[in-house]
Amino acid sequence: MNHTARKKSVFRKKLFKERWLYLMLVPGILYFLTFKYAPMFGLVMAFQNYQPFLGFFKSEWVGFQHFQRFFTDPAFWMLFKNTITLGLLNIVFFFPLPIILALMLNELRWISYRRVVQTLVYIPHFVSWVVVSSLTYTIFTTEGGLANELLVSMGFDKINPLMTLTGFRPMIVLQFIWKETGWGTIIFLAAIASVNPELYKAAEVDGAGRWRKLWHITLPSIRSTIVILLILRLGTFLDTGFEQLLLMINTMNRELGEVFDTYVYQMGIVGGQFSYTAAVGLFKSVAALLLIVISNTIAKWFGEEGIY
Template sequence: MSMSSLAQAKTEKKLPNLTLKRKPLTLQLWKDRWLYLFLLPGLLYFIVFKYFPMWGVLMSFQNYQPHLGFWNSSWVGTQHFERFFSEPTFWMLSRNTLYIALLDLVVFFPATIILALLLNEIRREMFKRWVQTLVYVPHFLSWVVVVGISYILLTTEGGVVNELIAWLGFEKIPFLMSSDWFRPLIILQMLWKDAGWGTIIFLAALAGVNPQLYEAARIDGANRWRLLWHITLPTIRSVIVILLILRLGNFLDLGFEQIFLMVNAMNREVGEVFDTYVYTVGIRQGQFSYSAAVGLFKSVVGLILVFFANMMAKKYGEEGIF
């Protein structure tokens, strides 16, 4: 037997002794106890506010009475869904919700990406931080404050914008009472309040781009547009796809507060959406089962969109979310 064969045989005999024993699960948990402690508030949030309320889905198939509870209320099957789909209100709500949701997807989502790319191009670090702070601050204002600012600026009775229009010799525009201006105002408020906050994940992804890729491209003569198109965007493409899929999950969930505060008798025909309708019939009229059915319909549509978007992402070579 050759020397190399003897050495290989000795190595194979020693290999089993080099195998590391896995630590017990309890020991691993105790070692990382502080990390799990930080994780605990998030888990409690999802259990209490997301998973536990799922029992409320039962109301969609019942004639729920609070004094009878879930198990003693009479079951009505799909009666509430049939009523909802047969009412003219369904088409009005679907049209309004889809219109604003598409504007959110086509205008707001790309705006966050564009803003992140613009912030990433700022070279002076101090100025960049100042601008980031400036665009982040509106996120921490409540929708009550945002709508209040809109009222002060746009009302026909002393509003700054309308006073300026009148000073220029034009007729005042009833922005807050006009059905034509309702949707543009909703999107503009979204952009002002949350566009800056939406750039955080994109900026984190941009920070991970290898600078050597830019240097090599500059040597080959690439300008800023070529760098953006051939390096920056392909590098963060997976992040864009994942966030787009997650956003589709909330496609019909436009948020209650903003729409509710902006809707009035003059623009209700274009402003009433599923969220405000659930509040009206569920809380104000006490139709708990019917409003639960409307909410369940929204959730099912969001779930279908997530699965469809995830399937399409994998079909075109992206990872998706599952």
């Protein structure tokens, strides 16, 4: 038996031995093929004047006309500014919070109390944005809202972040923090749990306290996880929460709340301009790819593994 035949035989035996693991991959592979890769054929719409009754093959080809229209549209810079601003706010104010919360939970020595706290901070993730927006309106409405009633009782004036430009972005960020911070701790808690306990014992022998162990052992041990999640977060940098913003935008704050996702909905789904919004979506995808490549390259420059 030659070397090639021997390698094929070993591969078949290994494949048969781990057949159930490969079988478990099938649903995930089918999901990505069906909902991620197959729809990419529809990107051809971005270069056509797509008409549903003509289909992809008979619609008029217009090249980069839709991209030119989008980049010269006066609304482009407003959408770009709003999307970048909300993305930066989420990176700066939201991204560190799951790490901090995971470190705090890890320091709790009473296991039962820690589990209760973890459960409570996970729950908001399962609350839909419809409920979150309804709660926000109920709390901050000027007519009987809980927050305003409390402010009036304390002698302050009423506030209305739902209708003012100054309060809109902080409200959006706070909503996202309340809903997703607890859920974001899961990966970091798993990374912390994988740290070798012998390192902590050795540090205790050397006289290190909790802060020293946190700074010199825990954080360096989960640094690669933090970097990978930051790269992935930058990949979704332009995805600023379509459902959340669609529910919170009104005529008073649209100037700050309109982003690429809501614009695509209004122009594509409501307005029926499928080719134009496909071009907008393709622009977002290319920008996200560039952000991932650039951030991954920078991470490797600093000695991290990156995502590829």
